[in-house]
Amino acid sequence: xxVMTQTPLSSPVTLGQPASISCRSSQSxxxxxxxxxxxxxxxxxxxxxxxxxYRISNRFSGVPDRFSGSGAxxxxxxxxxxxxxxxxxxxxxxxxxQFPYTFGQGTKLEIK
Amino acid sequence: QVQLQESGxxxxxxxxxxxxxxxVSGGSISSGGSYWNWLRQHPGKGLEWIGFIYYSxxxxxxxxxxxxxxxxxDTSKNQFSLKLxxxxxxxxxxxxxxxxxxxxxxxxxxxxxxLVTVSS
Numbered sequence: 001x002x003v004m005t006q007t008p009l010s011s012p013v014t015l016g017q018p019a020s021i022s023c024r025s026s027q028s029x030x031x032x033x034x035x036x037x038x039x040x041x042x043x044x045x046x047x048x049x050x051x052x053x054y055r056i057s058n059r060f061s062g063v064p065d066r067f068s069g070s071g072a073x074x075x076x077x078x079x080x081x082x083x084x085x086x087x088x089x090x091x092x093x094x095x096x097x098q099f100p101y102t103f104g105q106g107t108k109l110e111i112k
Numbered sequence: 113q114v115q116l117q118e119s120g121x122x123x124x125x126x127x128x129x130x131x132x133x134x135x136v137s138g139g140s141i142s143s144g145g146s147y148w149n150w151l152r153q154h155p156g157k158g159l160e161w162i163g164f165i166y167y168s169x170x171x172x173x174x175x176x177x178x179x180x181x182x183x184x185x186d187t188s189k190n191q192f193s194l195k196l197x198x199x200x201x202x203x204x205x206x207x208x209x210x211x212x213x214x215x216x217x218x219x220x221x222x223x224x225x226x227l228v229t230v231s232s
Contacts, residue, residue: 031217037218039218039219041219054218054220092158092159100174100176103161
């Protein structure tokens with residue numbers, strides 16, 4: 001299985017300041033179809049996960065443009081340009097390049 | 113807009129079979145183009161992919177659970193289901209259903225999740 005490792009596991013951030021989460025995969029996530037199936041999800045307390053970013057850097061419908069994704073191969077980053085109170089929750093990276101699909105451990109974003 | 117809703121017993125006894133159903137609205141599970149997935153989240157923990165079913169009936173399961181899992185569908189009710197046999201306390205989790213556009217590599221629609229507790 002591909003192991004997804006996120007850092008940090010906890011991120012206290014001041015409102016209005018940027019935040020960054022890293023995700024590293026144990027092997028390249030480039031699929032044979034040429035795409036890199038790396039996505040980011042947000043899970044607010046008591047809610048199901050919500051898709052934020054797919055294929056490294058594509059924002060899903062309705063996702064604010066303060067969220068951005070980048071990276072390639074085995075190293076990926078989710079950035080929030082200016083954290084808002086509604087961004088509190090746990091963020092997961094996920095790979096769907098190889099079965100079984102696997103997730104990072106999650107990064108808890110909290111406000112200082 | 114596709115909506116998914118899980119349903120089923122919230123309490124299952126050890127060694128029995130966990131059975132959950134996901135009802136889909138706003139889209140047909142019998143039309144091609146989507147994988148219909150089950151995932152779970154142990155209390156306070158991360159996410160685990162269980163498997164999916166395609167409109168054709170073909171399935172793909174996580175090898176860690178493969179021998180215990182069956183995902184099936186009922187196109188007349190626009191539902192798909194999960195059966196997990198021989199459950200133990202370690203199967204206590206929130207179970208989610210989710211859609212993946214086939215080959216897209218991401219889950220765009222999720223159900224709210226349902227907590228299943230395995231306890232005698």
